[in-house]
Amino acid sequence: MYEVVIGVEVHAQLRTKSKMFCGCSTAFGRSPNSQTCPVCLGLPGSLPVINKAAVEMAVRAGLALNCSIGAHNRFARKNYFYPDLPKGYQISQYEAPVCEHGWMEIAVGGTTKRVRIRRAHLEEDAGKNLHVTSSGRSLVDLNRAGTPLLEIVTEPDMRSADEAVAYLKNLRDILMYLEVCDGNMEEGSFRCEPNLSLRPAGQQELGVKVELKNINSFKFVKDALEHEIKRQTEVLTEGGCVKQETRLWNLDRGETAVMRSKEEAHDYRYFPDPDLVPLKLEREWVDASRAELPELPVVRTRRFLEEYGLPDYDAGVLTATRDVGEYFEASVKLFPQPKTVSNWVMGELTRELNNTGTAIGASPVSPERLATLLRMVEQGTVSLKVARDIFPEMYRTGKAPEQIVQEKGLTQVSDEGALSQVIDDVLAKNPAQVAQFKQGKQQVLGFLVGQVMKSSGGKANPGKVNELLKHKLG
Ligand SMILES: [Zn+2]
Numbered sequence: 001m002y003e004v005v006i007g008v009e010v011h012a013q014l015r016t017k018s019k020m021f022c023g024c025s026t027a028f029g030r031s032p033n034s035q036t037c038p039v040c041l042g043l044p045g046s047l048p049v050i051n052k053a054a055v056e057m058a059v060r061a062g063l064a065l066n067c068s069i070g071a072h073n074r075f076a077r078k079n080y081f082y083p084d085l086p087k088g089y090q091i092s093q094y095e096a097p098v099c100e101h102g103w104m105e106i107a108v109g110g111t112t113k114r115v116r117i118r119r120a121h122l123e124e125d126a127g128k129n130l131h132v133t134s135s136g137r138s139l140v141d142l143n144r145a146g147t148p149l150l151e152i153v154t155e156p157d158m159r160s161a162d163e164a165v166a167y168l169k170n171l172r173d174i175l176m177y178l179e180v181c182d183g184n185m186e187e188g189s190f191r192c193e194p195n196l197s198l199r200p201a202g203q204q205e206l207g208v209k210v211e212l213k214n215i216n217s218f219k220f221v222k223d224a225l226e227h228e229i230k231r232q233t234e235v236l237t238e239g240g241c242v243k244q245e246t247r248l249w250n251l252d253r254g255e256t257a258v259m260r261s262k263e264e265a266h267d268y269r270y271f272p273d274p275d276l277v278p279l280k281l282e283r284e285w286v287d288a289s290r291a292e293l294p295e296l297p298v299v300r301t302r303r304f305l306e307e308y309g310l311p312d313y314d315a316g317v318l319t320a321t322r323d324v325g326e327y328f329e330a331s332v333k334l335f336p337q338p339k340t341v342s343n344w345v346m347g348e349l350t351r352e353l354n355n356t357g358t359a360i361g362a363s364p365v366s367p368e369r370l371a372t373l374l375r376m377v378e379q380g381t382v383s384l385k386v387a388r389d390i391f392p393e394m395y396r397t398g399k400a401p402e403q404i405v406q407e408k409g410l411t412q413v414s415d416e417g418a419l420s421q422v423i424d425d426v427l428a429k430n431p432a433q434v435a436q437f438k439q440g441k442q443q444v445l446g447f448l449v450g451q452v453m454k455s456s457g458g459k460a461n462p463g464k465v466n467e468l469l470k471h472k473l474g
Contacts, residue, residue, distance in 0.1 A: 002198040007156035012181040013189040019146035020124040021048030032141035040146035042087030054148040057180035062099025078268045084127035094270040097121035106166040116155040161225035173297045214248040224249040308338035334371035352395040373401040414461040
């Protein structure tokens with residue numbers, strides 16, 4: 001029996017407007033090499049300047065991950081040669097990273113465990129090589145060169161693919177809540193590189209480690225790890241040795257394949273970057289950052305369960321992103337019926353947002369408007385059916401619910417005189433059902449209520465209709 005040992009490295013792109021050491025834009029998807037300057041092109045004589053926003057974001061992330069923040073941290077050159085790295089080195093951090101010795105709690109299968117964070121350091125990204133198979137040429141795009149990254153490294157504390165995925169999901173949620181990373185895995189803003197080894201159960205010493213790359217979804221993290229666990233178990237069971245290497249996840253084949261072995265691994269010859277002064281972080285400044293941290297996802301989910309008495313499912317959905325939670329709470333403040341608000345946010349609102357590809361922060365229906373609509377239902381001004389019908393129009397036109405109701409004459413009818421007339425018509429048109437009811441067939445009442453609601457265009461107050469019908473039939 002072998003024990004699985006997993007550690008994870010993540011490269012998270014920080015959401016700064018400009019690059020790590022120059023003023024070039026970090027916007028994604030622009031025409032190649034349009035966002036470059038002498039600094040990120042590595043031209044002689046150019047000098048880097050540290051991006052303050054990137055340091056702030058790294059500190060926020062570190063604090064949220066319970067790290068200690070290095071008062072003195074330093075940038076180092078990591079030397080290697082590759083066409084997408086114009087300087088011939090990457091500016092990273094080595095001996096004195098900005099964050100160290102943190103931890104995060106993950107919950108898998110009903111138990112909670114702590115994953116230790118070894119370090120989180122700032123570095124710049126490399127450019128991108130594009131291999132054009134038709135022409136046999138390779139092109140280099142340096143728009144990404146110099147983009148700020150936070151590399152977050154765990155201790156080998158995870159024992160299954162599920163734990164690794166739980167850690168990664170949690171980490172991505174935290175970084176998105178902190179607004180330091182957009183979490184877009186397809187665009188490479190959140191890159192996962194798990195490493196894995198096996199050891200005989202009970203053995204302290206770690207086995208030989210394999211690193212996995214080229215994984216851009218949580219599903220692939222799980223698939224790749226499970227494939228690798230199976231492959232290494234087979235190698236060891238047959239008496240073989242696992243080689244220390246980096247393997248790529250091949251999506252089409254559903255397996256991992258060797259990218260490079262340890263013999264080819266780089267010796268990066270790190271040394272302090274002489275162009276950059278050591279970075280000193282004032283304690284007061286770090287404490288101020290700590291005080292400004294937002295509520296984190298796990299804490300918020302727990303609070304939604306306790307404070308609003310929501311079911312687990314609702315609490316999970318409503319805290320999936322920071323903006324959904326904020327929309328929900330703003331609405332509940334105005335209409336204090338949490339479960340009703342939750343149903344509308346998860347139902348009607350989410351449907352419209354998905355249909356139009358809109359983020360909840362930009363919803364044309366504000367929490368105020370939603371609360372007004374729900375209050376109108378509560379007060380009997382409109383029926384629930386009418387409220388559901390007009391919601392898409394509120395969303396499409398940005399109009400207030402009162403205005404739509406007034407324009408369309410949709411106010412709920414509770415007036416006995418008006419309802420009485422509609423009911424009399426319905427009874428006259430359905431003599432057979434009336435007779436059945438009088439013979440004791442109670443279910444027919446539902447049919448008659450339905451008919452009245454229909455003839456009133458959904459505007460009749462159903463409670464009133466029930467009451468009046470019973471009275472007239474009895
Ligand atoms: Zn630049």
